[in-house]
Amino acid sequence: MIDKDDAGQILYGDSAYIGQEESIESCGVTGQINEKGFKNHPLTDEQKASNRLKSKTRARVEHIFGFMTNSMDGMHVRTIGLFRAAAKIGLTNLTYNMMRCVQLKKTVSAVFLHDQYAKVMG
Secondary structure, three states: OOOHHHOOOEEEEOHHHOOOHHHHHHOOOEEEEOOOOEOOEOOOHHHHHHHHHHHHHHHHHHHHHHHHHHHHOOOOOOOOOHHHHHHHHHHHHHHHHHHHHHHHHHHHHHHHHHHHHHHHHO
16 A cells, blocks of 8 residues: 655565565665565574564554554444544544553553552561
């Protein structure tokens, strides 16, 4: 789903994108595709390190899509019209951000309460 409008951006992808480098580069997109090992040709240590660097960004984004898919059923856009679809996607993103904020506040509160408890019992 990439086209010429995406020129200059970076595409992080797993090994499923191998073999599509030509179409990715024809759109002016820089491909950061993980390399794939084969049965009698495993990845070198250099390739593994390269894949690890590429996967740091890719994994962070995939976790968000995974949460939206599994917990929010947010990957289905059943609307008529581009404006309504954009509104639904925007509201889904807003909901995710609010849920993430609550999750982070629980973590911070737990650490804060643990520190206060340790001082009292200390």
